[in-house]
Amino acid sequence: MRPTDHPLRQWAVNEMHLRKFAPVPGHCEIYQAVRLLSADDRHKEDGRLMGDKPDFDEWAVRERYAAGHCKSGIHFLWERHSEATTLTLILPNGGTEEANAPYIRWLEEWNGPVIRATRVFVIPDASNIDQHLQTHGMDLNELVCSDVSGDLRIWSDFGIRGDGYGRLIATAGDVSAPERGRIIQRLQELGNYRNLALLGLPLVQEYGPKADALEAQLSDHAERVALAEDGAHDDDLLQELIEISSKLEVIRSATGFRLSATAAYAGVAADRLAGLSIKTVSNLQSLTEFTERRLVPAARTCSVFTDRLARIAERISRVMHTLDVRVDTRIKEQNLILTKRMERSIQLQFRLQSLVEGLSVIAAAYYLVGLIGFLIKGVWAWPSGSSADLVIAAVTLPVIGLIYAFVHRTRGTVLKETDLESN
Structure with a gap:
């Protein structure tokens, strides 16, 4: 089966x-x-x-x-x-x-x-x-x-x-x-992969000066970040760093595939070269010498350029992290200052409230004494005293009861609406 x-x-x-x-x-x-x-x-x-x-x-x-x-x-x-x-x-x-x-x-x-x-x-x-x-x-x-x-x-x-x-x-x-x-196939593949691998070198030669310029900009930017201790220009520095990062990504996008292919093709060419068991002929240049004389330096140059772009990206990340930390610290300091101001405002409001409460006690005492005075005048006016004093004394307690009932009912309505909104 x-x-x-x-x-x-x-x-x-x-x-x-x-x-x-x-x-x-x-x-x-x-x-x-x-x-x-x-x-x-x-x-x-x-x-x-x-x-x-x-x-x-x-x-x-x-x-x-x-x-x-x-x-x-x-x-x-x-x-x-x-x-x-x-x-x-x-x-x-x-x-x-x-x-x-x-x-x-x-x-x-x-x-x-x-x-x-x-x-x-x-x-x-x-x-x-x-x-x-x-x-x-x-x-x-x-x-x-x-x-x-x-x-x-x-x-x-x-x-x-x-x-x-x-x-x-x-x-x-x-x-x-x-x-x-x-x-013959291995021999031809050696030459084919060698030429394909060498295609990455012109890209490195083209974009190498641009990488140099990026590194110079990044070094200058890092120095400005170190000098700008007050954080006044952090937003401008961050924007410039984003522009540098964007230029780097353009270079990496333009070279990434070809440089990766160069590494792969160079590895295959090296395998084919080793598989041919090459022996030198006296007084003549060998195939190994001819191949390695330019292929190995070109492949290493492309590899170094790839690593260089990665290191630039890491430097950008570190500088950006430094800026982020500093901006975050500055925001925290501003929040702390704002919190202290709010705390002082709350303390002031508390003091004002205490003062108002003290004055409210005086006002309440004044009105309470007045109400007691109305009741005493009514008692002294009974039975043959002033009719006005008797009337005021008679309505004082009912008015107090009506006001209390009104406030109690309004307070209950407000609390009930608040509970409904919360639910």
């Missing part, structure tokens, strides 16, 4: 078998081009793969890989990467220019700018290497020569000729055609 597969099992297997290089005969010519493609170019590329193309006896297309083969020995490979496309055309020795021309033209008319294009000439042995070097116009002062994977020897000056291609000569070595294909 077959076990239940994980949904990604088949994908993982296909991924490991993806991008297999075709077998390379011992005497042939290889065209390879790496093109950077935009979203629009991707749609055109799909049309080329599925539409008008040269005749192939075998043709297979997958999502990110396509392969074509002719009985005459011609192989075509297409590989889609995250931002680039690699096109490879293997032409066996003995084919006519007329037969090869449609395939070469199809490859060269592909859409997207070329980041690397190479013509690799595989020869049986190195017996006539001087003639080959002269035929392909190799610059002997820039010549790179190494033994790769033990049996293959390569020569190249890694320059660009008038047709837009570089030149690389490789001996067939004592290996099988599939193994030779894998070695």
